[in-house]
Amino acid sequence: MARLTTPMHRSGLLVFQPLRHMQCATCRRGPLKLLVLEDGAPRCLDCADLGHLVFVPRGDTALTRRSREESVLSAVVVRFNRRKSRYERQGVLVEEAALARAEERCLADAEARRRRRARDARRRAAEDERFAEAFAAEVRRLFPGCPVDRALAIAGHASVRGSGRVGRSAAGRALSEAAVISAVVASVRHLDTPYDQLLMSGVTWHEARRRIAAAVETVLRAWRGTEADVG
Template structure:
């Protein structure tokens, strides 16, 4: 049965995408998939920098509740099995995370419940449960400004952890014996973390992207030395595996972009085929963050595909970019070229 509302269609597309990709789905997966809870702000919440999930959402609590209701209607229709997951913060005290401002027990439980197929083998179900219940990494911050440690009063430390009383330097947090391993070598990072008895993820706030981004790890020095030894011993094998993975990703991207172009052609039969191909390449580029790479876009949701086409028309078929270069505010520029977009879209909706 076709979902009745636009919100329901978006929720279903995000839920189906998550279930297909990871064999389970949660309310948080859906909310991030439809863009109502930005992933960067989810990180802030998980790391204890927000009081509850509603505080970082892009929509009011009543809209989140509507999405949750739509999600549960979809769950009921799919016959999925529940799995309760504990959400704890990435802080030293590992305190439980809250989803709502009111803290209603029933609603909190609804958010914590993940769903998986009823026919999933027990062994795979156990692995998923263990993975989702795993404690999050400890987090250390590289601050953009000088800070004062609330424990010792020091102002010359270059990293901090956040506690309820405020920022704490690594010495007071008993993490100063760890060594910083910069990000960049995935194998080295993974092996050093596995070997180190204690570790913490190091993040730094990006002003341009408005989110904390991973910079590396704090691990024991002996763990880095052991990880380096392991990496040297199988460097050739890992290089061959990276090349195979690259080829698989390219083949997958080609298939996705071809299917996206075909969906554009179905929704907009008047769109020239070469233009549909160009739109699919642009919006479907891996890592671009554009509409085509969203959960709805990857599921070929008609609303997401339409937004990708409109974005292309805005930049390629109107004077929008020139208006921005002339200093016109974005909203005014969009209003001025709205009719131009509507004319192109209406023409493309019908075959020549």
């Protein structure tokens, strides 16, 4: 068993997870899962007056920190890593009441985070709804013959948050004419032409687009209410 000369002693009382079977030098109980070294001799937690403490494993930084803040008496639990030749922290021992208080604080924080996430979700949903309405209005401005429901569907599809679609691009968020037209063309291509069926039959995307270009143009002209070539 290593001596208490590792840097870990700066964290306070040290408790060890032994790598081999050891017995308490005082009460002879063993093997010990946790022990304290006193004058080089292993002592069980009860004999070291630490038996009333409970173990908090590492992993939850907030719970560990708050448990130690709430506990009058605490200890750091370490285990020697032979491969790395160093002691590594495994958790802490704290008073049971202190752990309960720390858990209550963490639960309160979790509830606060939950409420904040809910508020943020409502805010984002409202922003998304306003943006989709603005996008749909721009679709209707450029294509006054486009049905209202279809314009809303185009806007909703193009502007899904995190989708990477044109509505979420910088140009889309700025409601640039090119981005809006691109979203409309994509909708017409997939819903008003046999484009998807051509792709499923093995036709390459550029050949499929060439074949349905006239059909797309016909729909766009009708929606624009003009015979201009929209490409």
